[in-house]
Amino acid sequence: MPARVLFAGTPDFAVPSLEALVAAGYPPQAVFTQPDRRAGRGRRVTAPPVKRAAERHGLAVHQPGRLGAEQVEAVRELAPDLMVVVAYGQILPRALLEAPRRGCVNVHASLLPRWRGAAPIQRALLAGDERTGITLMRMDEGLDTGPMLAQAATPIAPGETAGGLHDRLARLGAELLAERLPAILAGELPEQPQEEAGASYAAKITADEAWLEPADRPAAALERQVRALTPVPGARLRLAGVEVRVRAAEVAAGQGGDEPGRVAAAGAAGIEVATAAERLRITRLQPAGGREQPAADYLNGRPLQPGDPAC
Incomplete structure (x- = not known):
């Protein structure tokens, strides 16, 4: 049977x-x-x-x-x-x-x-x-x-x-x-x-855990957070006051004098954010209500300068 x-x-x-x-x-x-x-x-x-x-x-x-x-x-x-x-x-x-x-x-x-x-x-x-x-x-x-x-x-x-x-x-x-x-x-x-x-x-992922905190956490932990929250709910960050979802990121070497929680560099390779240890290089992101795109494309419409807040 x-x-x-x-x-x-x-x-x-x-x-x-x-x-x-x-x-x-x-x-x-x-x-x-x-x-x-x-x-x-x-x-x-x-x-x-x-x-x-x-x-x-x-x-x-x-x-x-x-x-x-x-x-x-x-x-x-x-x-x-x-x-x-x-x-x-x-x-x-x-x-x-x-x-x-x-x-x-x-x-x-x-x-x-x-x-x-x-x-x-x-x-x-x-x-x-x-x-x-x-x-x-x-x-x-x-x-x-x-x-x-x-x-x-x-x-x-x-x-x-x-x-x-x-x-x-x-x-x-x-x-x-x-x-x-x-x-x-x-x-x-x-x-x-x-x-x-x-x-x-x-435990279930909470809404608060979606926010990246570069001023307080090292780049390696933030990179893991991005991966853990992709595709949903998506890791969130405000770049110069504009909310985005970070879709891909990597750890980049930091430099002396970087202020954690600020943009350190922005260009064709991505958006580098200073963290509590090293930098987080954002390579793909999605503005609120917009489409996912390479960070370089995002910068064409919304240029960022070193020192801009990233929180």
């Missing part, structure tokens, strides 16, 4: 795992995802990426506003062997965690116990981690605290943004899930408890 698998996920990150289940011969009996919501500048009602992927495969889709008793009973009636959860966006109640015969398995974008929580990709970049990866974890009632079933590590490339790392980890998670799923369904994978000593929490 074919394995009975359910899937719960919502954003783009979850789509490769859903596609992997279908390709491996485990099309979910039902797919749970968040309700359609308004998005974009036009505030049009938009279906989640997982819903669109599920409908392409003709899978049954459920979009409850919350997971209550009705949804738990619906899952029990399906008598699943396993539920796969990838960035679903809701807390699963204990009754639902226990409903599948083999429980619920989460595809998490970090090497647990490091970076439990909502923003593991961004936090790994902000912290300057040299590597990250995927963990398959059996879910419990804690926040990413369940026993681990498998991990796959990958180095973080120099200059890699959150967007690029997101896409790589989504593919890596799908590959690991497809590879280990038969053993999970058979109950053959040993479970490894997480070591609390190495645990860290990946």
